[in-house]
Amino acid sequence: MSRQFGALDSRSHGRPRRRPVARVAALAVIAVLLLSGCSGRDLGFPTGASSDTEPVAQLWLGAWIAAGVIGIFVFALIIWAPLRYRRRSEDEIPPQVRYNLPIEVLYTVAPIIVVLVFFYHTIETDEAIQPTAEPTHTVEVLAVKWSWAFSYIEEDAVGGESVFTVGDTANRPTLMLPVDEPVQIELRSQDVIHAFWVPAFYYKQDVVPGRENSFSITPTREGTYEGRCSELCGLHHSRMLFTLKIVDRETYDAHLQDLQEAGNVGVAERASVTNDIVGLDEEAGSSEEGGAE
Ligand SMILES: [Cu+2]
Structure with a gap:
């Protein structure tokens, strides 16, 4: 199997070997540099109003960086593979392969690693925002x-x-x-x-x-x-x-x-509900106690 894959690799038609992996890596590095200049707010978060917002913003940002790098890598492979291994002449068919164990292992193991890394950071963030002070x-x-x-x-x-x-x-x-x-x-x-x-x-x-x-x-x-x-x-x-x-x-x-x-003393155990929606339900003129059930 690896012999067949090797055949793919060695096929170069006399052209200088290109280094697509290096290009993808360069793109990924640029993406990381661009994204690491961001804060949670640049990614659509409102300004945080509690002591727990920073770890969550960092998790969100980290997830975007990881997703960006993986996305660039995958899209680059999708574009590169058919260009690299396309049929180049009428008489010659590119090598036809059916199985490639290393590649199959890679695309099984890589997503598992990605999920585990996300999972680890999610748990870590969850721990970080656990309450520390006794509520007053x-x-x-x-x-x-x-x-x-x-x-x-x-x-x-x-x-x-x-x-x-x-x-x-x-x-x-x-x-x-x-x-x-x-x-x-x-x-x-x-x-x-x-x-x-x-x-x-x-x-x-x-x-x-x-x-x-x-x-x-x-x-x-x-x-x-x-x-x-x-x-x-x-x-x-x-x-x-x-x-x-x-x-x-x-x-x-x-x-x-x-x-x-105002007389609002006690704990609201049960609240009456209303179906009246101002501007939506014209005929609803009055609030009905418990009328929404
Ligand atoms: Cu609701």
Whole structure:
């Protein structure tokens, strides 16, 4: 078998031997140099707003570099092979080969190595973003078709009581978190599988009915961010939006105080849902309690 492959190699028609591998390697090096000048933000990431974003951005960037190098190599081979081994004259057919063990071993082993390297770096990143600090705040997130309720479980808060806020499809709720303080996010679903996603955290987690998922995170940049459901959960999934505000501690405490004064005391165990979509459903004039089931 290797003899047949050797026959391919030795066939040169008297031309100087070209070095396509060297060219592909050069292209790959250029790609790496270009990409390594990038940050996660150049690749479409929003500015990170938590302490966990850097490892994720690095993983994303590394994956793009690896995919770019492999892509260039594979495309170069696809173009090079038929040009190199094409039929060059009417009378001579290029060597016909059926098996080549080294090549078959290579294209079986190489993808396994690629997958293992990706897997290793994914696990490594996952370890890096595991919580290190004991959370000082706990927020219970209740996902409902099609909005969110946020309950601030705060024994130490002003007034010492948990408070909540509930949104609906027309009024996106606001989740407020204090900057530089680790917070535990506990995820509950009232009905179907949703997913809690803040793009600026570079992180999301499924919200599964009957299952208590949670993660902790430390917001690091004050500002207003988008939040959304990233699991196609039903008709008005696209309206399942919320606003995340990362604020200083005083503003956070004042917000909790406001919720308390508004009578939103306790934990939202079950939220009523509405089918009304402003601008979409003209005949829906009123919100129906639990009407979406
Ligand atoms: Cu959803």
